[in-house]
Amino acid sequence: MKSIIIYYSKSGRTEKIAKKLLKDTGSDIIQVKPKKEYGNYAAAVARVVREKIMRIRPAFINSIPDLSEYDTVFIGYPIWASAPPAFMCAFLRQCDMKDKTVIPFATSGMTNISSTLVKLKESCRGCIIKYPYNHSNRKKDDYDDWKAQFIK
Numbered sequence: 001m002k003s004i005i006i007y008y009s010k011s012g013r014t015e016k017i018a019k020k021l022l023k024d025t026g027s028d029i030i031q032v033k034p035k036k037e038y039g040n041y042a043a044a045v046a047r048v049v050r051e052k053i054m055r056i057r058p059a060f061i062n063s064i065p066d067l068s069e070y071d072t073v074f075i076g077y078p079i080w081a082s083a084p085p086a087f088m089c090a091f092l093r094q095c096d097m098k099d100k101t102v103i104p105f106a107t108s109g110m111t112n113i114s115s116t117l118v119k120l121k122e123s124c125r126g127c128i129i130k131y132p133y134n135h136s137n138r139k140k141d142d143y144d145d146w147k148a149q150f151i152k
C-alpha cells in the first residue's frame, strides 16, 4: 500500500502519533494548517464554537495535494467540539478521496473518535473509513494494538 498521513496538531499530542506512524509506515506526510492560528485554549474554544454554530469553513494555508498515487490516507486531528477541526474538513473536502481507504486517528480529552466520523466521511466523499483510533486522556496507550491491524 502506498500511504500518506494528513494531520493537524495544535499542541503536539496528535503530532506524536503522526510521527510514530511516519516511522512505522514510511508514508508521505502533510501537516494541514489554518490560515489564522487558533491562539490559546480559551480563544480557540470560543472560535471553534462560533465556527460550528455559523457553519464556517475556515481557510487553510495548504495547496490541494494530488492523492492519485495513494490508496491509503491516514487522517489525524485533535477532536474539537466533538468534530474534526472545521478548517481540516474544508481542506479534505477539496481533496479527491474517492475510493481511498481512510484510517483516522484522533486525540482528545474524553470524546471518542466515533462522534467525529460522520463529519469526516462527509468531508472525504467516496472514501472507505477503516480502523479509527482514538487516544484520549482516559485511555491507556494502545497504539501498538491499533497498528497491528494494518501493518502485518
Ligand SMILES: Cc1cc2nc3c(=O)[nH]c(=O)nc-3n(C[C@H](O)[C@H](O)[C@H](O)COP(=O)(O)O)c2cc1C
Pocket: 008, 009, 010, 011, 012, 013, 014, 015, 041, 044, 045, 046, 048, 077, 078, 079, 080, 081, 082, 083, 107, 108, 109, 110, 111, 112
Ligand atoms: C478548541 C478546542 C476544542 C476541544 N474540544 C474537545 C472535545 O469536544 N472533546 C474532547 O474530548 N476534547 C476536546 N478538546 C481537547 C483536545 O481534543 C485534546 O487536548 C487534543 O489531544 C489536543 O491535540 P493536539 O495536541 O494534537 O492539538 C478541545 C481542545 C480545543 C483546543
